[in-house]
Amino acid sequence: MTLFSELAxxxxxxxxxxxxxxxxxxxxxxxxxxxxxxxxKLSLLGDGIGHVALTGVALGWLxxxxxxxxxxxxxxxxxxVVAAVLGAVAIELVRERGRTSGDLALALLFYGGIAGGVLLxxxxxxxxxxxxxYLFGSISTVTSSDLVLTVVLSAVVLLVGIGLRAALFxxxxxxxxxRASGLPVRSLNIAVAVVxxxxxxxxxxxxxxxxxxxxxxxxxAVAQLxxxxxxxxxxxxxxxxxxxxxxxxxxxxxxxxxxxxxxVVLAILTYLLVAALRPLWLHRRPRVARDxxxxxxxxxxxxxVPTGTSNRTTGGDxxxx
Amino acid sequence: MTTTAPELVAAHGLHVTLGxxxxxxxxxxxxxxxxxxxxxxxxxxxKSTLVRALVGIVPLSQGSVELFDAPLGPRVPWQRxxxxxxxxxxxxxxxxxxxxxxxxxxxxxxxxxLPRGWRERTADALDLVGLADRADDSTAELSGGQQQRVLIxxxxxxxxxxxxxxxxxxxxxxxxxxxxAETMTRLVDDGLTVLVVLHELGxxxxxxxxxxxxxxxRVVHDGAxxxxxxxxxxxxxxxxxxHEPDDGDGPVTGPSTGLSDTxxxxxxxxxxxxxxx
Numbered sequence: 001m002t003l004f005s006e007l008a009x010x011x012x013x014x015x016x017x018x019x020x021x022x023x024x025x026x027x028x029x030x031x032x033x034x035x036x037x038x039x040x041k042l043s044l045l046g047d048g049i050g051h052v053a054l055t056g057v058a059l060g061w062l063x064x065x066x067x068x069x070x071x072x073x074x075x076x077x078x079x080x081v082v083a084a085v086l087g088a089v090a091i092e093l094v095r096e097r098g099r100t101s102g103d104l105a106l107a108l109l110f111y112g113g114i115a116g117g118v119l120l121x122x123x124x125x126x127x128x129x130x131x132x133x134y135l136f137g138s139i140s141t142v143t144s145s146d147l148v149l150t151v152v153l154s155a156v157v158l159l160v161g162i163g164l165r166a167a168l169f170x171x172x173x174x175x176x177x178x179r180a181s182g183l184p185v186r187s188l189n190i191a192v193a194v195v196x197x198x199x200x201x202x203x204x205x206x207x208x209x210x211x212x213x214x215x216x217x218x219x220x221a222v223a224q225l226x227x228x229x230x231x232x233x234x235x236x237x238x239x240x241x242x243x244x245x246x247x248x249x250x251x252x253x254x255x256x257x258x259x260x261x262x263x264v265v266l267a268i269l270t271y272l273l274v275a276a277l278r279p280l281w282l283h284r285r286p287r288v289a290r291d292x293x294x295x296x297x298x299x300x301x302x303x304x305v306p307t308g309t310s311n312r313t314t315g316g317d318x319x320x321x
Numbered sequence: 322m323t324t325t326a327p328e329l330v331a332a333h334g335l336h337v338t339l340g341x342x343x344x345x346x347x348x349x350x351x352x353x354x355x356x357x358x359x360x361x362x363x364x365x366x367x368k369s370t371l372v373r374a375l376v377g378i379v380p381l382s383q384g385s386v387e388l389f390d391a392p393l394g395p396r397v398p399w400q401r402x403x404x405x406x407x408x409x410x411x412x413x414x415x416x417x418x419x420x421x422x423x424x425x426x427x428x429x430x431x432x433x434x435l436p437r438g439w440r441e442r443t444a445d446a447l448d449l450v451g452l453a454d455r456a457d458d459s460t461a462e463l464s465g466g467q468q469q470r471v472l473i474x475x476x477x478x479x480x481x482x483x484x485x486x487x488x489x490x491x492x493x494x495x496x497x498x499x500x501x502a503e504t505m506t507r508l509v510d511d512g513l514t515v516l517v518v519l520h521e522l523g524x525x526x527x528x529x530x531x532x533x534x535x536x537x538x539r540v541v542h543d544g545a546x547x548x549x550x551x552x553x554x555x556x557x558x559x560x561x562x563x564h565e566p567d568d569g570d571g572p573v574t575g576p577s578t579g580l581s582d583t584x585x586x587x588x589x590x591x592x593x594x595x596x597x598x
Contacts, residue, residue, distance in 0.1 A: 039415040167433040170425035173417060176406055177475070180376035180485075181429030182399025220415075228459035230417040 010253045018147050019139045025154040026206045027245030031237035032161040033199045034216030036192050039172040046213030048106050049084050049200045051113030056083025057134045058120035065124045084197035092193040137208035137260035153202045160195050207260035218267040225274050326353040329483045336383035337374050344370045346538040357515045357528050362535035368518045372487050376404045399430035403476030405486040408469045419471045420456040426475035446478035451500045466497025486517040
């Protein structure tokens with residue numbers, strides 16, 4: 001009885017209602033984008049964008065302070081959106097140029113983002129402490145207008161991420177083939193980058209910029225353990241994302257702990273649990289034992305040729321001169 | 322081959338520079354409808370780079386490429402071209418089934434979403450390469466040769482008029498090679514035009530009407546396919562190691578065709594054993 005009344009109290013609390021809707025949306029959309037990032041081996045892109053978004057937060061704060069906007073952080077989220085999108089597109093264009101220099105450019109962007117954010121927030125009259133709610137999330141302070149922005153941005157993310165699924169899969173799976181098929185590779189790459197940037201800013205409130213990437217990547221890592229198709233991976237990852245977000249957030253209703261950290265720890269515990277249980281259902285699926293060595297002939301002639309593995313004509317072969 | 326057939330591939334004065342070194346130095350190449358052209362050459366002669374430049378993966382530093390009479394770019398009817406890359410050894414970061422990979426071959430040329438009936442077309446293409454029963458298996462669970470066949474199905478699913486293949490049989494098991502040769506024979510009989518990069522003619526030699534040989538980024542032969550030397554005869558022989566002794570300027574003793582000097586001289590010096598790649 002007490003459990004039901006407690007649950008009812010949680011679900012009727014308007015603050016908690018807004019927080020749950022935000023967590024639900026983030027839980028669905030972050031793994032959808034994360035699936036593409038993992039596929040293109042850009043698992044850390046979310047982190048990079050998060051760092052840049054921090055500068056955007058501070059910049060929004062600075063502009064807001066200069067314009068005398070009433071809550072001095074009213075422009076922080078729009079600032080983060082703009083900075084994250086610009087940063088993501090910049091990373092994508094750098095990546096297109098070449099891998100080694102791209103790695104270095106990413107690092108520069110990471111550190112530039114954090115340092116820029118701390119520096120600008122000081123100029124805006126705040127302290128580095130003001131950035132804490134963005135770094136680690138502040139879902140309990142989600143306002144109605146925040147929620148509207150979250151709904152709109154999540155809708156864009158899901159529309160692009162699911163609607164263009166086949167094309168984004170092709171580009172992420174084999175970029176060269178996509179180019180040779182006549183797909184607009186650069187536009188699709190930029191679409192992934194922009195959608196990742198939007199996801200970062202949407203998730204900022206829920207888990208914070210430092211843990212955004214975990215919400216995009218860990219559910220995908222869980223799903224990968226269980227599936228063999230791309231589509232299933234995306235579906236399972238989203239389910240895992242929603243479950244850990246909603247459960248993690250609900251837990252913090254009764255216990256005074258950080259929602260973002262709880263959600264991420266829950267996701268990682270899920271990963272460990274699934275990884276530990278995996279052998280249980282994997283052995284039911286018979287795996288074909290196969291020789292990993294390619295079946296091609298070599299250049300040596302032996303008296304004991306293993307049957308069936310050599311298609312070499314014997315005698316008169318001067319190849320081994 | 323009739324010279325009146327339309328030119329599907331036309332490259333003029335093609336130069337490609339990658340990482341500061343000039344890989345292709347003025348290539349002229351034409352492939353007409355109905356032809357089966359082999360692109361031969363040693364490792365590092367630029368044959369892979371050439372096909373990658375022809376399909377728009379590698380940027381040209383000079384010269385021009387026209388596919389189906391349209392300059393390389395969005396105006397090319399991409400749906401008429403099927404490209405099979407050299408198999409990538411490293412698996413992608415995500416699980417994906419054979420049919421998902423093949424379905425991505427239906428996109429491009431203005432199409433961003435899968436067309437109606439993509440399941441049937443994907444199944445047909447997998448059937449064509451003998452993998453109908455593996456459609457829902459993860460590509461990571463397939464053998465190297467089967468993965469290569471998935472890539473061929475991905476190029477065939479769009480029903481191309483021109484198929485460009487980059488070393489489709491390198492490092493592929495014998496059974497897959499034979500299945501591949503059978504499939505190609507059927508498709509060529511149906512009028513498919515083929516440009517194929519090969520290390521040796523091998524099982525495909527009955528199909529090939531013309532061979533272009535590259536050396537050091539230039540075309541050194543364009544015409545009848547060179548016959549393999551007597552010691553390397555046999556359709557199934559894998560020519561992995563051309564071990565002709567290099568006698569400086571002396572005659573090359575290995576291959577006994579008139580083309581031997583353009584093909585093999587200088588190869589023995591400094592060539593590395595060819596692995597499955």
